[in-house]
Amino acid sequence: MLGFLQQPVMVTAEVNLNMVALTAVGLLSRLWQLAYPRAVVFDEVYYGQYISFYMKRIFFLDGSGPPFGHMLLALGGYLGGFDGNFLWNRIGAEYSSNVPVWSLRLLPALSGALSVPMAYEIVWELGFSHCAATGAALLLLIENALITQSRLMLLESVLIFFNLLAVLSYLKFCNSQKHRPFSPRWWFWLVLTGVACSCAVGIKYVGVFTYLLVLGVAAVHAWHVIGDQTLSNVRVLCHLLARAAALVVLPVLVYLLFFYIHLLLLCRSGPHDQIMSSAFQASLEGGLARVTQGQPLEVAFGSQVTLKNVFGQPVPCWLHSHQSTYPMIYENGRGSSHQQQVTCYPFKDVNNWWIVKDPGRHQLVVNNPPRPVRHGDVVQLVHGMTTRLLNTHDVAAPLSPHAQEVSCYIDYNISMPPQNLWRLDIVNRESDTDVWKTILSEVRFVHVNTSAILKLSGVPLPDWGFRQLEVVGEKLFRGYHESTVWNVEEHRYGRSQEQKERELELHSPTQVDISRNLSFMARFSELQWRMLTVRSDDSEHKYSSTPLDWVMLDTNIAYWLHPRTSAQIHLLGNVVIWASASLATLVYALLFIWYLLRRRRRVCDLPEDRWLRWVLAGALCAGGWAVNYLPFFLMEKTLFLYHYLPALTFQILLLPVVLEHISDHLCRKQYREISL
Amino acid sequence: MCGTTVCRVLSHVLLDNSLGDGLADTILVCFMEMRKEVQRGWDETHFGKMGSYYINRTFFFDVHPPLGKMLIGLAGYLSGYDGTFLFQKPGDNYEHHSYMGMRGFCAFLGSMLIPLAYLTVLELSRSLSAALLTAALLTFDTGCLTLSQYILLDPILMFFIMAAMLSMVKYNSCANRPFSAPWWFWLSLTGVNLAGALGVKFVGLFIILQVGWNTLSDLWHLFGDLSLSMVTLGKHLTARILCLIVLPLALYIATYAVHFMVLNKSGPGDGFFSSAFQARLSGNNLHNASIPEHLAYGSVITVKNLRMAIGYLHSHRHFYPEGVGARQQQVTTYLHKDYNNLWIIKKHNSNSDPLDPSLPVEFVRHGDIIRLEHKETSRNLHSHYHEAPLTRKHYQVTGYGINGSGDSNDFWRIEVINRKFGNRIKVLRSRIRLIHLITGCVLGSSGKVLPKWGWEQMEVTCTPYLKETLSSIWNVEDHINPKLPNISLEVLQPSFPEIMLESHMVMIRGNNGLKPKDNEFTSKPWHWPINFQGLRFSGANDTDFRVYLLGNPVVWWLNLLSIALYVLSASVFAVAVQRGAHLPVEVEGLSQVLLRGGGQLLFGWMMHYFPFFLMGRVLYFHHYFPAMLFSSMLTGLLWDTLLRLCAWSLASYPLARCVHVLGILSLLLGTAYSFYLFHPLAYGMVGPLAQDPRSPMAGLRWLESWDF
Numbered sequence A: 001m002l003g004f005l006q007q008p009v010m011v012t013a014e015v016n017l018n019m020v021a022l023t024a025v026g027l028l029s030r031l032w033q034l035a036y037p038r039a040v041v042f043d044e045v046y047y048g049q050y051i052s053f054y055m056k057r058i059f060f061l062d063g064s065g066p067p068f069g070h071m072l073l074a075l076g077g078y079l080g081g082f083d084g085n086f087l088w089n090r091i092g093a094e095y096s097s098n099v100p101v102w103s104l105r106l107l108p109a110l111s112g113a114l115s116v117p118m119a120y121e122i123v124w125e126l127g128f129s130h131c132a133a134t135g136a137a138l139l140l141l142i143e144n145a146l147i148t149q150s151r152l153m154l155l156e157s158v159l160i161f162f163n164l165l166a167v168l169s170y171l172k173f174c175n176s177q178k179h180r181p182f183s184p185r186w187w188f189w190l191v192l193t194g195v196a197c198s199c200a201v202g203i204k205y206v207g208v209f210t211y212l213l214v215l216g217v218a219a220v221h222a223w224h225v226i227g228d229q230t231l232s233n234v235r236v237l238c239h240l241l242a243r244a245a246a247l248v249v250l251p252v253l254v255y256l257l258f259f260y261i262h263l264l265l266l267c268r269s270g271p272h273d274q275i276m277s278s279a280f281q282a283s284l285e286g287g288l289a290r291v292t293q294g295q296p297l298e299v300a301f302g303s304q305v306t307l308k309n310v311f312g313q314p315v316p317c318w319l320h321s322h323q324s325t326y327p328m329i330y331e332n333g334r335g336s337s338h339q340q341q342v343t344c345y346p347f348k349d350v351n352n353w354w355i356v357k358d359p360g361r362h363q364l365v366v367n368n369p370p371r372p373v374r375h376g377d378v379v380q381l382v383h384g385m386t387t388r389l390l391n392t393h394d395v396a397a398p399l400s401p402h403a404q405e406v407s408c409y410i411d412y413n414i415s416m417p418p419q420n421l422w423r424l425d426i427v428n429r430e431s432d433t434d435v436w437k438t439i440l441s442e443v444r445f446v447h448v449n450t451s452a453i454l455k456l457s458g459v460p461l462p463d464w465g466f467r468q469l470e471v472v473g474e475k476l477f478r479g480y481h482e483s484t485v486w487n488v489e490e491h492r493y494g495r496s497q498e499q500k501e502r503e504l505e506l507h508s509p510t511q512v513d514i515s516r517n518l519s520f521m522a523r524f525s526e527l528q529w530r531m532l533t534v535r536s537d538d539s540e541h542k543y544s545s546t547p548l549d550w551v552m553l554d555t556n557i558a559y560w561l562h563p564r565t566s567a568q569i570h571l572l573g574n575v576v577i578w579a580s581a582s583l584a585t586l587v588y589a590l591l592f593i594w595y596l597l598r599r600r601r602r603v604c605d606l607p608e609d610r611w612l613r614w615v616l617a618g619a620l621c622a623g624g625w626a627v628n629y630l631p632f633f634l635m636e637k638t639l640f641l642y643h644y645l646p647a648l649t650f651q652i653l654l655l656p657v658v659l660e661h662i663s664d665h666l667c668r669k670q671y672r673e674i675s676l
Numbered sequence B: 001m002c003g004t005t006v007c008r009v010l011s012h013v014l015l016d017n018s019l020g021d022g023l024a025d026t027i028l029v030c031f032m033e034m035r036k037e038v039q040r041g042w043d044e045t046h047f048g049k050m051g052s053y054y055i056n057r058t059f060f061f062d063v064h065p066p067l068g069k070m071l072i073g074l075a076g077y078l079s080g081y082d083g084t085f086l087f088q089k090p091g092d093n094y095e096h097h098s099y100m101g102m103r104g105f106c107a108f109l110g111s112m113l114i115p116l117a118y119l120t121v122l123e124l125s126r127s128l129s130a131a132l133l134t135a136a137l138l139t140f141d142t143g144c145l146t147l148s149q150y151i152l153l154d155p156i157l158m159f160f161i162m163a164a165m166l167s168m169v170k171y172n173s174c175a176n177r178p179f180s181a182p183w184w185f186w187l188s189l190t191g192v193n194l195a196g197a198l199g200v201k202f203v204g205l206f207i208i209l210q211v212g213w214n215t216l217s218d219l220w221h222l223f224g225d226l227s228l229s230m231v232t233l234g235k236h237l238t239a240r241i242l243c244l245i246v247l248p249l250a251l252y253i254a255t256y257a258v259h260f261m262v263l264n265k266s267g268p269g270d271g272f273f274s275s276a277f278q279a280r281l282s283g284n285n286l287h288n289a290s291i292p293e294h295l296a297y298g299s300v301i302t303v304k305n306l307r308m309a310i311g312y313l314h315s316h317r318h319f320y321p322e323g324v325g326a327r328q329q330q331v332t333t334y335l336h337k338d339y340n341n342l343w344i345i346k347k348h349n350s351n352s353d354p355l356d357p358s359l360p361v362e363f364v365r366h367g368d369i370i371r372l373e374h375k376e377t378s379r380n381l382h383s384h385y386h387e388a389p390l391t392r393k394h395y396q397v398t399g400y401g402i403n404g405s406g407d408s409n410d411f412w413r414i415e416v417i418n419r420k421f422g423n424r425i426k427v428l429r430s431r432i433r434l435i436h437l438i439t440g441c442v443l444g445s446s447g448k449v450l451p452k453w454g455w456e457q458m459e460v461t462c463t464p465y466l467k468e469t470l471s472s473i474w475n476v477e478d479h480i481n482p483k484l485p486n487i488s489l490e491v492l493q494p495s496f497p498e499i500m501l502e503s504h505m506v507m508i509r510g511n512n513g514l515k516p517k518d519n520e521f522t523s524k525p526w527h528w529p530i531n532f533q534g535l536r537f538s539g540a541n542d543t544d545f546r547v548y549l550l551g552n553p554v555v556w557w558l559n560l561l562s563i564a565l566y567v568l569s570a571s572v573f574a575v576a577v578q579r580g581a582h583l584p585v586e587v588e589g590l591s592q593v594l595l596r597g598g599g600q601l602l603f604g605w606m607m608h609y610f611p612f613f614l615m616g617r618v619l620y621f622h623h624y625f626p627a628m629l630f631s632s633m634l635t636g637l638l639w640d641t642l643l644r645l646c647a648w649s650l651a652s653y654p655l656a657r658c659v660h661v662l663g664i665l666s667l668l669l670g671t672a673y674s675f676y677l678f679h680p681l682a683y684g685m686v687g688p689l690a691q692d693p694r695s696p697m698a699g700l701r702w703l704e705s706w707d708f
Helices: A017-031 A044-056 A067-079 A101-125 A130-142 A144-150 A156-179 A184-203 A207-227 A233-265 A278-282 A288-292 A497-506 A520-533 A547-552 A575-600 A608-634 A641-675 B002-015 B017-034 B044-056 B067-078 B100-125 B128-139 B142-147 B154-173 B181-200 B202-223 B230-262 B496-513 B553-578 B585-614 B621-649 B656-683
Strands: A303-309 A318-325 A340-345 A353-357 A378-383 A390-396 A404-408 A422-426 A443-447 A453-460 A469-474 A486-493 A557-561 A568-571 B290-292 B300-305 B312-319 B329-334 B343-347 B369-374 B380-387 B395-400 B412-416 B432-436 B442-449 B458-463 B474-480 B486-488 B535-538 B547-549
Touching: A017 A101, A017 A130, A017 A144, A044 A067, A067 A101, A067 A156, A067 A184, A067 A233, A101 A130, A101 A144, A101 A156, A101 A641, A130 A144, A130 A575, A130 A641, A144 A156, A144 A568, A144 A641, A156 A184, A156 A207, A156 A608, A156 A641, A184 A207, A184 A233, A207 A233, A207 A608, A207 B553, A233 A520, A278 A288, A278 A486, A278 A520, A288 A486, A378 A390, A443 A486, A547 A608, A547 A641, A575 A608, A575 A641, A575 B202, A608 A641, B044 B067, B067 B100, B067 B154, B067 B181, B067 B230, B100 B128, B100 B142, B100 B154, B100 B585, B100 B621, B128 B553, B128 B621, B128 B656, B142 B547, B142 B621, B142 B656, B154 B181, B154 B202, B154 B585, B154 B621, B181 B202, B181 B230, B202 B230, B202 B585, B202 B621, B230 B496, B290 B474, B432 B474, B547 B656, B553 B585, B553 B621, B553 B656, B585 B621, B621 B656
Parallel strands: none
Antiparallel strands: A303 A318, A303 A353, A303 A486, A318 A340, A340 A404, A340 A469, A353 A378, A378 A422, A390 A404, A404 A469, A422 A443, A443 A453, A453 A469, A557 A568, B290 B486, B300 B312, B300 B343, B300 B474, B312 B329, B329 B395, B329 B458, B343 B369, B369 B380, B369 B412, B380 B395, B395 B458, B412 B432, B432 B442, B442 B458, B535 B547
């Protein structure tokens, strides 16, 4: 019990001075003069704006990647006391004094520096010598592209850090599997693998390739565990469950956590609100929430509403009409009904207001008590400013001739009767008697006479339509598509001048706090979906390159240029390292195929353990290069040299491995043969 | 009592192989008789028209390789179709035109799918009931039926895919008798069918990959067999290279040779191809033309962009409107031949007329600095630091100056791609770039359509990004210079490999160009296996005769379920084997069928389905049908195996032997009944739409998204 008193308390410390030295040089190379240049360098202009949004807690939407990377950079800003007041508009602009340049660049630089000792550890854990491990670390240390990328407020170095961490912790886990499974150390490295993977995915979507690689290797190892007949069935099951929990479930949870924190931090409405659904916008402070606060929840006959299209492509817009009519004859000679135009307008406007009318009555006000509109009810939509009724008929729409024209009906006393009855179809209803709710209900308007559906075609009209977007009645396709779905955004119960008294009485609406109604999962899935589908318009850049240029080092990027002194920063790889690393990959592939074929003919050049070590090194390093490089050939977005850096890091790790293998096996054998 | 009788009858049917085959075929013939629809449906406008083009020998362009359309054309030709029907819009009547040959051909190939699937499954599982079940699933699928009723490429494609699969499976089972006659037969037949599949649509690549993978694993297996000498292995390798690479490639190239030989008249496809290519086509103005070969100063030329469907460099007497860059004359690209496409090459520093007979001819060389004068308006091609009208990052290109005298912004350096300095520039063949001397930008077309002020022609810009893209590469097409000797364009005609390469480039670009527009309802790959939504073949309103392409939901959902069930049961077996469990002999055999045969079918399904998720082009429901064939074969094999397993595990009970037979029988009858319910989709329906309760199909609209 008190045994520890009888023995002296011993602390045995083993310090690998190689590691310490590598860390020190790594830090030195990455942190030296970190705040220089005090100007916006290349993509800092891009990430900077999001950091400012975080500092001001304003909501934004960035399609380039998940929020964890941006959050890490913002953490640097937070620690440095950045207030977010800087106009990120131009590369090369001098930073004002309130921008803590050093702390903003600190985290990427630290992760760049720590990648150096990690490279050492990885090669060592793969079972190669200290010499090879030191070589790998030194190569990573002196690769100038990596240095450039780490010293700026950019995300690649952080991504590389987590990629390496995932591989390293998986290797550590693997090696402790042989000795003591289910020990704390085993669990630690297993969990760390999962966390590192989800961090890598959380920084950039391309992190998913490394994750898949680790998963693949883990699956092969798990298959071997299944085949190990010395283990009992229960133990095998435990092994599998532990892996599934740590490598599949945990990363998903951590990924969700990033979004949870992201949405917790960004609680104020901002410039990207419009892309999101009304319900999402209403969950942010300010913006739409201020407008919709206190508006009645249930839409009733006589309600005044604005109708927003749910799809919102190419731009978010509201159903709109105005005094102008469709031109009698279009440019291509087709005729129109010459009735009042109905369009979709991307700005808030008094002409976006519509009144929901009961076809059976004449009044445009809400009864007391209000008669809510339900799924399946037939309604008329009256345009607020012109009091004309929304109508569609068998006339081809101006720009989408396969669909019907939608207009506000003008009675010209010709044989064209009004067809203005619409059946309300609530898409996300829970029962068939659901009430039409503000913001929450997604509705379709199905035309009663022709069963056409009110749809945003998204084509901008010519000058006669003031470049607003075309709205049509779709009669061919009756399936679900977001462009046929609308929701009420602003809403008030209708009141007319002579009914002032009743109006006051009516205006005691059912209060709803919609932000509470939207769960985290709903907000997450909407945000994630919009992030994946939002499009960047710009497809051409002066420094963009193709994946083939990267291997050849046929491209560079001028990051920064001092306007007076012409001091410059360029992203350019070290030719010697790039060429030799590519060569090493080629040599590895050739040797691997050679050994594999010879083993198949039962000629074993390598002993079994050496062979396994050689395969694992190839799977992680050459495989890491391949999964981080080859998918870019299929991508259609604008690519830059820095996209290659994660792949390059893995390729560099392979170089000392191949060199050691050649010196150990091929050269020595030759020497032996000669001496014999 | 009754149950056992049924069992006996069925087992009789099952045992009688020839009857099984015969059954499938009889059903088919019945279907063939029913194909008597006179209206044209959907894509028939497309492929039928191409059949006519072959008969009329006019050149056209399509994103698919030519074999399928050639076969359609051939079928039409043999059955007496004269190629005169116009195929303008879906729903037109064929009237007196003989279309049954083309339809019958597609329908025949479509119905051959069933025996092919039957034989494949029979070979993989060695079980008649599995094969019969597969045949029934495909026979009773309304989707396959609809698709093979019309003049489409899909039945031809699916035929070749299935035939390749069958021959591959057959040659796999000949593996114990290598180099025997059947072995050679099936191996080379695989190659022939691969060429056929790739020659119809590029989707045929997937079956090539599958056969390739199968061959690799086969070779790997042989390589591990130490009893075989390296010489034998070399023979194996050579045989496969010959039959699976050389033979298909030769056939594939041969189809193109025939294609280009047959289509020798100018037609609607000319504009998609380069000027040199057009010179081959009789009726084209470049055909048999003779023009000077090398560009010289004073030549009058037209300049064509190399990117598809951009057109000729063009200018006209209209200025850019107020607010769009400098108010100078517009320069655009224009697709049609016009006087305003003519430009004169002049020296940058002298305005003397180079056509003066006293001056010697001076050729334009790579790297020269030139001026391009618009012939009609005598203004120079000009660029400056103003932003282009639509592409804001590029510079504006205008026509500037009076009677050829402008300023130094009119100077362009002419460069030939991949040439050394000082080389002359060839008409048609040289790919040139025009680099603006002062700003260093490159003349190109953005491909964007200008608004009305630009007559909806396409924008021309000067791009500061110097990358070599096709939109900034041009070639000289027409060339007039009285001082130079004309040569016949025959000399310039591209060789056959060049034609092949060009037509492939154009096809690939065409395929990539089929991008879905916003707000358009497009079919997504995840819709397909769940039969989420069909495709309207003809007719939309209640008075029309409507045909709707939709898989038989019973068959398709059974397929979907079977895939999940297969993955589950296969992994159970695989884990059991890996754990070293000892299976009884019968189960061992069944698990081999499940893992090997089923694995191949599952792989085929994946190969024909998952790549669509990566495609950026517009996708349609019918793209899933090749995958659906594999999935149906898997279903047949899986249920047969599972029922046999069931019967084996219940062996101690008296009725156990009937479990298998009853199971198969109920599946057969179930699919047959569902076909009876859904057959109006394929054979056409008239009357109210299914959403109307009065319609006979009203109860069958099981999903909201089916709009028949």
